Amino acid sequence: MTTVSLTVNGQSVTADVDPRTLLVQFLRDNLRLTGTHVGCDTSQCGACVVHLNGHAVKSCTVLAVQADSSVVTTIEGIAEGGELHPMQAAFREHHGLQCGYCTPGMIMSAIDIVNRKGHALDEQTIRAELEGNLCRCTGYHNIVKAVAAGAQGMAQSLLRQAAE
C-alpha cells in the first residue's frame, strides 16, 4: 500500500491505496465520485477526463499515486452554489448529449480548451481540440455548438463576477 494525499474538488483527501489503483478508480471507488466515467480504459475515448493541476488528463491513464500532492477537479466540482457551470448549462441548452456517457469528459475537456484558447472559439478549433473525446451518439454537431456557447457563457460569467 502507498499513501496518497491530494485535493479533490477543493477538499483534501488522504488514503492508502494499492499502487496499481488508477486515478479514475480512486475517484469512483474510493471517493464515490462516479461522474467521471470509464468508456474504454485504453486511453482513447476521453470519458474519464478530469483536470489535474488545471490541465485536462485521461484519468484512466494516470495512477492515483502519480497524483499525490496534486489538485484534481472532476465534473462534480465545477458547479457553484447549486448553479450549473456555464459549460454544463450550454450542453443542456444546446442538446449537446444524448445518452450522456461522454458528457463529463466532454465538459471537462471543453473547459480546458477555453482555458488554453480563449472564449472566441471557431468550429474548426473546437473539432480539432475535441480529438481525444469520442461520442457514440450525437454526431458531434450539437457538442460543437455547446462548446462555442459555453465558452461565451464563461466569458459572461467572468464579466459578471468582475462587476460584482
Add this chain to the structure above:
Amino acid sequence: MYAFEYHRPTSVKEAASLAGGAEDAKFLAGGHTLLPTMKLRLAGPANLIDLGQIAELRGIERSGSAVTIGAMMKHAEVATSAEVKEAIPALAEMAELIGDPHVRNRGTIGGSIANNDPSADYPAACLALNATIVTNQRKVAADDFFQGIFTTALEEGEIITRVSFPIPSQAAYAKFRNPASRYALVGVFVAKHADGVRVAVTGAGSNGVFRVPEMEKALSGSFTPDALNGIAVPQDRMNSDIHADAAYRAHLVGVMARRAVQAAAARG
C-alpha cells in the same frame, strides 16, 4: 495490471540507484505508453520508478546554437514553449501533432524517445535535427541511439536526462496521421543545417525511424520540392499492415517529404 512496488525518487541519482538495486525495475514518465502496456499485461515490472518528482529532469533552455529540453517535459509544454517556437518552430509544431490534448498533457519527450515506437514523432525530429540524447551516463548521437523498433542504445537502468537539438536554418515536419490512433502513418522531418540537409522518416519503415540519404543529397544541392523528383524509397523496407500497404507508405514518404520541404522553405 500485475502488482508492483512504487518508488518516487526526487533526484536522478536516487532513481538510478533504485533501479540498480531493484529486481526488474522500469521507469515511469508520463505513463501514456507504459500504463496501457501494463494494463494489457504486456509489461509487468516488479518495481516502478516514477520520474515525475525529479526537478532536474525538467526545463527548456536555449543556448546560442541549441535548444535543450529536459526528459520530463510534456508534449504540450514543448508545443507551447516560447523558446522552442522561436528557435525551432518545426519542433513545437511536431509536438502539437502528437495524439490529442490529453495525451500531450501527460506524455513526455524522454518517454517517447526511450520507447522508440516505430510510429512515434519525436524519433524523426531527433534524427533530422541531429539531436544529442543526454543520459545520466553519457551523450549519444541520435544516429546511434535509435536501433530499430522499440530498441535504443539505452542500457538497463540508464536514464535520459535531456535532449539537445542544434538549431537548423530551416526545418519542417509533415505528418500523415492514422485517423484512428493519430500516430504517424508516415511522418517526414526535414532540416537544413549549415553542413547539409537531413531527412528522417517515421511510421513507414519496417525497422523503425530511418534517414533517406538520396533525398538528403538532392536537397543539400537544392532545397526545393522539385529536387526530390525521381527519388523513391524502396518498398521492401516499408511497413505493411491493415492501415496502409508498403507501396502506399513508400508513396506517402515522397509526398510528405515534398510537403515538409515546401513548408520549411516557406518559413524562409
